[in-house]
Amino acid sequence: MVPASDGNLSLAVLIDADNANPGIVDGLLAEVAKFGVASVKRIYGDWTTPNLGAWKQVLLEHSIQPVQQFRYTTGKNATDSAMIIDAMDLLYSGTYDGFCIVSSDSDFTRLASRLREAGKRVMGFGEKKTPKPFVSACDRFIYTEVFLPAENEPEAAKAKSAKELRQDTRLMNLIRKAIEETSDDDGWAHLGGVGSNVSKQAPEFQARNYGYAKLSDLVEAIGLFETVRREKGVLVRDKKTKPKGGNGA
CATH class of the missing domain: 3.40.50.1010 (5'-nuclease)
Known part of the structure; x- marks a missing residue:
């Protein structure tokens, strides 16, 4: 970003x-x-x-x-x-x-x-x-x-389904890697940081390419990630993550 x-x-x-x-x-x-x-x-x-x-x-x-x-x-x-x-x-x-x-x-x-x-x-x-x-x-x-x-x-206007998104190996790898590289000890990452990381790896990345207005909409549509909204922005975590400590959100 x-x-x-x-x-x-x-x-x-x-x-x-x-x-x-x-x-x-x-x-x-x-x-x-x-x-x-x-x-x-x-x-x-x-x-x-x-x-x-x-x-x-x-x-x-x-x-x-x-x-x-x-x-x-x-x-x-x-x-x-x-x-x-x-x-x-x-x-x-x-x-x-x-x-x-x-x-x-x-x-x-x-x-x-x-x-x-x-x-x-x-x-x-x-x-x-x-x-x-x-x-x-x-x-x-x-x-x-x-x-x-x-x-x-x-x-361009048709939103891809959760199944289609999950089958997009490159998309999934980009998001998971970005979350991993920007997350805290409990696996939570700021969505803005995730977006910046993904864009560095894939300059063409846009949520709109998949039919979603915002990255948060895209991530939530995939259904494999947890999201929480805080005053300072949206936090995201892979549902498979096992927290090392307490609730990092």
Whole structure:
């Protein structure tokens, strides 16, 4: 999880128009606002082509600056190159704390790594088809299907059952390991710490990917963990845990 102090980050939002759906913009910018202020909002593509027409009204409504990049050869590499060059220019300006890269293209993997090497936060946004290397290169990666209306992306809105969640070996391992690494002697862990630990292991992790609004909802739906709510937050423990002392909650 991004620390609360990061809510004031100055961010550069760079969108690959060839690899993003105009329908995600409202949700995308609302998500960006959780991390900080979108000081720069640019979108890259060949605006002379009809396939980007759906973006034009969206750009006006959200004050996103279109950047024209002609396709000199077949493909979209010119657009990718323009985004990468701009990102490096913005990095060297020293003005921005983080970057939001909106694309499902693996071509941005090295860019994300380079920005992080420079000490910048990198949030990636792309579809579930996004190659794993790009996902892993970001501090956080959010699948954009969660921003689409339910009628357009029914699977994104459908909550997985307890059986389905328990059968997801990777999910179970992530949560159990995070609880183990952040718990006290009685096995209780603060849910916020668990979320931070999971995100470090899996940048793409979001409760919304499983159809739940919050991590607490997801953990409770699995049915294998105890949760208690306290003034300072939610505590969670594996039901199989045998306390070493008294009740740590």
